[in-house]
Amino acid sequence: MGKRFAILGTLLPVSLLAQDSLKTDTLHRPWTKDLPELFVTATRTQRNAGEIPVRLASISQATIEIQPVLTTDALLDLVPGANLDRPQGIFSKNASVTLRGLNGSPRILILVDGVPVSKTDGGGVNWNRFIPENIDRIEIIKGPVSTVYGGNAMTGVINMITREPKSKMEGEFKAFYGSYETFGGMIRLGGRLKPQANSFYYGFSGFYRQGNGYVIVPETTRDSLDVRTYLWELSLGAKVGYRYRNGNYTEVEYSYYNDKRGDGTQIFEPEGGYNRYPTHYLRVTSSNNFGRFNWIIRVFYQNENYLRQSETMSAKKEKKYTLYNTDAYRIDQGIWTNLTYHARRNIDITLGLDLKKGTVDGRDIYRTSTDILGNKGKMNFLAIFAEYEWQPVQKKLTILAGLRYDIARFFDGTFTIDEPTTLTQFMTLYPTVFENETWQAVSPKLGLKYFFGEHISLYLSYSHGFRPAMLDDICRNGNISKGFKLANPQLKPENVDNFEIGSDWHPVPSVSIEPSIYYTIGNDFQYFVGNGDSINTGGDNLKPVLQRQNVSRVRVIGGEITLSWQIIKHLFLTANYAYNDSRIVAFDTTGRVAKDLNGKYLMEVPKNQVFAGIYYNSHILQASLVFNYKGPQWTDDENTQETAGYSTFDLKIGKTFFKAITAALIVQDIFDNRYLDSKGNISPGRFFMLNLSYRFIKS
Amino acid sequence: MKAESTQILWVLIGLISLNLSCTKQVLDGDPPQIKFIRDPGFVYHDTTLMIGQKIRVGLDAEGIDKNITFFQISLDNGVRQILLDSGLNTPGLQYRLDIIKTANPIEKWTFLVMNKDRKKDSIQLTLHKSDSSHYGPIRSFQDVVLGAQKNTVTGSFFSFTTTLIYSLDLAFQNQSFIDLIYYFGSYDATLSSPNEADAPSLFPGPNGIAYWTIKNETRYDTTSLTPQAFDLAENDSLLLAVYEPTAGKRKVKYVTQDQVISFKSQAGKIGLIKVNGLESSSKGIVLLSIKIQE
Numbered sequence: 001m002g003k004r005f006a007i008l009g010t011l012l013p014v015s016l017l018a019q020d021s022l023k024t025d026t027l028h029r030p031w032t033k034d035l036p037e038l039f040v041t042a043t044r045t046q047r048n049a050g051e052i053p054v055r056l057a058s059i060s061q062a063t064i065e066i067q068p069v070l071t072t073d074a075l076l077d078l079v080p081g082a083n084l085d086r087p088q089g090i091f092s093k094n095a096s097v098t099l100r101g102l103n104g105s106p107r108i109l110i111l112v113d114g115v116p117v118s119k120t121d122g123g124g125v126n127w128n129r130f131i132p133e134n135i136d137r138i139e140i141i142k143g144p145v146s147t148v149y150g151g152n153a154m155t156g157v158i159n160m161i162t163r164e165p166k167s168k169m170e171g172e173f174k175a176f177y178g179s180y181e182t183f184g185g186m187i188r189l190g191g192r193l194k195p196q197a198n199s200f201y202y203g204f205s206g207f208y209r210q211g212n213g214y215v216i217v218p219e220t221t222r223d224s225l226d227v228r229t230y231l232w233e234l235s236l237g238a239k240v241g242y243r244y245r246n247g248n249y250t251e252v253e254y255s256y257y258n259d260k261r262g263d264g265t266q267i268f269e270p271e272g273g274y275n276r277y278p279t280h281y282l283r284v285t286s287s288n289n290f291g292r293f294n295w296i297i298r299v300f301y302q303n304e305n306y307l308r309q310s311e312t313m314s315a316k317k318e319k320k321y322t323l324y325n326t327d328a329y330r331i332d333q334g335i336w337t338n339l340t341y342h343a344r345r346n347i348d349i350t351l352g353l354d355l356k357k358g359t360v361d362g363r364d365i366y367r368t369s370t371d372i373l374g375n376k377g378k379m380n381f382l383a384i385f386a387e388y389e390w391q392p393v394q395k396k397l398t399i400l401a402g403l404r405y406d407i408a409r410f411f412d413g414t415f416t417i418d419e420p421t422t423l424t425q426f427m428t429l430y431p432t433v434f435e436n437e438t439w440q441a442v443s444p445k446l447g448l449k450y451f452f453g454e455h456i457s458l459y460l461s462y463s464h465g466f467r468p469a470m471l472d473d474i475c476r477n478g479n480i481s482k483g484f485k486l487a488n489p490q491l492k493p494e495n496v497d498n499f500e501i502g503s504d505w506h507p508v509p510s511v512s513i514e515p516s517i518y519y520t521i522g523n524d525f526q527y528f529v530g531n532g533d534s535i536n537t538g539g540d541n542l543k544p545v546l547q548r549q550n551v552s553r554v555r556v557i558g559g560e561i562t563l564s565w566q567i568i569k570h571l572f573l574t575a576n577y578a579y580n581d582s583r584i585v586a587f588d589t590t591g592r593v594a595k596d597l598n599g600k601y602l603m604e605v606p607k608n609q610v611f612a613g614i615y616y617n618s619h620i621l622q623a624s625l626v627f628n629y630k631g632p633q634w635t636d637d638e639n640t641q642e643t644a645g646y647s648t649f650d651l652k653i654g655k656t657f658f659k660a661i662t663a664a665l666i667v668q669d670i671f672d673n674r675y676l677d678s679k680g681n682i683s684p685g686r687f688f689m690l691n692l693s694y695r696f697i698k699s
Numbered sequence: 700m701k702a703e704s705t706q707i708l709w710v711l712i713g714l715i716s717l718n719l720s721c722t723k724q725v726l727d728g729d730p731p732q733i734k735f736i737r738d739p740g741f742v743y744h745d746t747t748l749m750i751g752q753k754i755r756v757g758l759d760a761e762g763i764d765k766n767i768t769f770f771q772i773s774l775d776n777g778v779r780q781i782l783l784d785s786g787l788n789t790p791g792l793q794y795r796l797d798i799i800k801t802a803n804p805i806e807k808w809t810f811l812v813m814n815k816d817r818k819k820d821s822i823q824l825t826l827h828k829s830d831s832s833h834y835g836p837i838r839s840f841q842d843v844v845l846g847a848q849k850n851t852v853t854g855s856f857f858s859f860t861t862t863l864i865y866s867l868d869l870a871f872q873n874q875s876f877i878d879l880i881y882y883f884g885s886y887d888a889t890l891s892s893p894n895e896a897d898a899p900s901l902f903p904g905p906n907g908i909a910y911w912t913i914k915n916e917t918r919y920d921t922t923s924l925t926p927q928a929f930d931l932a933e934n935d936s937l938l939l940a941v942y943e944p945t946a947g948k949r950k951v952k953y954v955t956q957d958q959v960i961s962f963k964s965q966a967g968k969i970g971l972i973k974v975n976g977l978e979s980s981s982k983g984i985v986l987l988s989i990k991i992q993e
Contacts, residue, residue, distance in 0.1 A: 267788070268766070268788030268789075269788065320786060321786040321787060321788065322786050323768055323786060323788060323815070365817070366769075367768040367769065367786075367813075367815050367817065368768045368769050368785075368786025368787065368788075369769050369771075369784055369786060370769065370771070370811075370813060370817075370819075421771065421781060421784040422781055422784045423784060425781075
């Protein structure tokens with residue numbers, strides 16, 4: 001016993017391998033409807049997935065392993081209505097994932113093991129730091145989930161659940177080499193003192209990748225300053241926990257991530273422009289059952305140090321050279337806890353209390369002038385929620401109702417300018433200390449699901465969602481492409497109300513069809529508007545002074561359908577289609593200088609998306625071929641520029657030797673169909689990656 | 700026991716790996732150095748000058764440990780003004796500057812360099828106005844008529860040296876003399892010079908400004924002077940009084956009648972332009988009076 005305590009005191013986590021993944025014949029349904037029996041994300045406690053009246057999706061470990069992907073976010077292509085934007089593949093400084101016709105990463109909440117990793121500062125997450133091999137499964141809830149999760153859970157929640165070792169000792173070593181001189185390796189090691197429950201478990205993971213990239217600017221517009229992008233990235237993690245016989249567990253996880261990705265510009269500095277996101281992440285989770293109660297507490301801390309080097313030369317005659325570094329700390333920390341009471345008569349009541357604090361402390365440090373710009377701000381969140389789940393007719397009807405109250409306070413907001421030159425002198429005209437602000441949000445939800453028989457069910461739901469304003473918009477002034485952005489500490493949250501109906505239908509045991517349609521109204525959506533001023537920012541022309549304000553009302557009419565078919569024992573097919581008509585239906589220009597965007601489509605939202613994948617998985621061969629189509633997307637709010645639609649085919653073929661060694665080839669964009677992103681940059685085109693891995697397991 | 704020891708070893712290896720990955724960047728090294736060039740013809744120490752007197756200052760800077768990434772010239776004549784903010788990335792820098800003494804009693808010129816680590820060095824030069832200063836003579840040109848870019852009758856180009864008006868083709872043959880250009884464009888009536896960015900697009904063709912090999916630059920600044928004040932100027936005292944070394948732009952936009960504009964020519968001559976009248980179109984004309992230092 002003394003030894004166990006000693007180990008607990010010394011160790012920290014990780015995610016690791018489950019021996020199931022070694023048994024390739026356990027891959028039954030490699031698609032998003034591969035729902036685990038228990039689904040933890042929808043209500044923050046374990047629930048039978050089939051009974052929850054929302055549209056759920058789950059990507060299992062087996063699915064993750066057979067998909068032809070190189071990053072975790074790419075797995076979400078499997079989910080109808082998910083719009084993944086990673087135009088430069090692994091060389092993208094980040095990816096953006098959005099859901100159901102609303103653009104912008106802050107409108108979706110990303111969790112890891114139930115704790116939020118979406119940042120208060122920018123609202124997004126750094127997808128690069130999540131390694132597919134570390135993930136046990138991904139649970140996705142579509143539609144607003146603010147009743148349970150509060151801010152950002154506006155179009156849905158994605159919860160990545162990391163691996164937990166299941167055997168006494170297990171591990172995997174992987175090496176890979178691919179296009180653009182990309183290579184690296186991955187290691188996972190872990191185990192548990194006893195293979196069954198009531199045992200201490202632990203694990204480590206490490207991942208390294210580097211590559212020389214490519215020139216992202218099309219040849220027709222390329223100049224001598226455009227160079228190849230590059231990347232190196234390192235991820236380390238550790239996880240330790242103790243799981244009791246009665247289902248209680250306590251787990252601690254720590255991870256560290258560091259990277260450097262060239263932005264494809266190099267003028268004088270050897271490394272040119274680049275972005276880095278060194279991140280420390282710590283999570284402690286404890287789940288305790290006593291009687292009919294289950295109490296879960298999650299404590300989390302995430303510290304991202306965003307480092308950027310920007311090197312630019314203006315296209316104007318003066319060829320003004322600018323070099324600066326951004327050094328910003330974005331810290332999110334909090335305690336989330338919920339207590340569930342499993343009452344008699346099929347009633348579950350969950351009460352929750354969430355505390356979270358988000359801070360930003362950033363500086364733009366100019367090297368080609370003396371200026372240093374600083375912005376700071378903090379936001380505290382406090383929320384309580386209650387959820388009531390009732391099955392008046394067991395296995396026939398489920399009713400889920402919930403209500404949440406959030407209160408948030410912005411404080412300590414400042415914007416500073418040290419040693420201003422002509423570059424920033426004009427900014428001193430504007431406020432540098434911001435008033436504290438408080439706002440509140442109430443998020444109700446009501447859903448019901450009815451089983452007409454064993455093979456068909458129908459759900460109806462109404463839910464409300466919101467997302468808080470980003471600290472970056474609240475306490476940071478600065479130049480943007482359209483003009484000069486003025487901080488707006490009075491910026492309020494955006495809200496959506498979603499009405500939805502959907503069905504799960506199994507016409508035959510090997511086929512499932514999952515259609516949903518939804519109508520979403522969004523209020524107080526934020527857009528840049530002018531205040532009537534213009535300012536000389538040092539260029540030839542005056543620039544408009546802009547501020548993000550709550551000025552518009554949007555609506556989305558959308559639908560999606562997934563078809564899954566197990567053709568024969570080892571052959572599976574999944575396909576999905578999503579349609580979103582997302583428009584601005586009101587735009588308040590009263591007292592503002594702005595183009596009326598009423599009637600315009602939301603930018604960066606494809607109206608039509610199609611995904612199809614066919615999978616073969618046996619002891620002899622593992623193979624997958626997937627097809628992705630994204631329709632045209634507007635790249636500006638005014639709907640004057642549109643990117644063309646594009647499609648890609650990706651392939652993965654793998655073979656296992658001696659039950660332990662696997663060789664796999666991934667080919668992305670087989671037909672080298674290079675497309676342009678919204679900034680006019682090109683995708684990497686056909687990309688090969690050869691993996692060689694060795695796995696072991698000791699029971 | 701052996702298995703547990705192995706597991707603990709893995710844990711320790713993992714923790715050591717995490718620790719190794721955390722490193723701090725330490726900024727170290729010497730600051731850059733800047734000094735005056737002390738060659739003949741250069742001024743490198745504080746001095747007293749007559750109003751309008753021109754001197755040449757030379758600067759020599761070295762980055763030492765890191766490249767120089769910023770060079771700034773500022774002037775304090777009672778009010779601190781930044782004359783030049785320049786981003787660069789170079790191990791060394793040599794710079795020459797011609798300074799014309801204005802009517803201010805004291806001018807403190809500061810020259811600053813900074814390297815990539817933001818370490819700085821600066822030097823100063825103080826110029827005093829001589830008590831025995833006297834104002835210099837000027838030349839005056841009345842009723843200079845210039846046509847806008849589509850005016851086929853009157854030329855758009857003027858020389859302060861020859862005092863002649865040139866068409867585009869003639870100006871092409873006399874590039875070194877052209878100081879002033881008039882056109883009517885995006886900013887309505889505009890005065891510029893061959894080295895201004897928009898002028899080439901308004902005067903295209905085989906002799907267009909884009910193909911000139913010599914492009915003089917005149918710097919303009921608007922003033923609040925009245926036409927009467929302009930008319931009364933008989934020496935360069937008024938010209939120097941309104942001249943702001945830091946304010947000059949390559950063009951002056953939205954020129955209007957009775958406006959008085961200060962300028963400095965490529966040759967370093969300071970002057971004033973009075974707008975007597977104009978026809979607002981790309982085929983129109985502008986009527987100017989000009990006074991410039993001899």
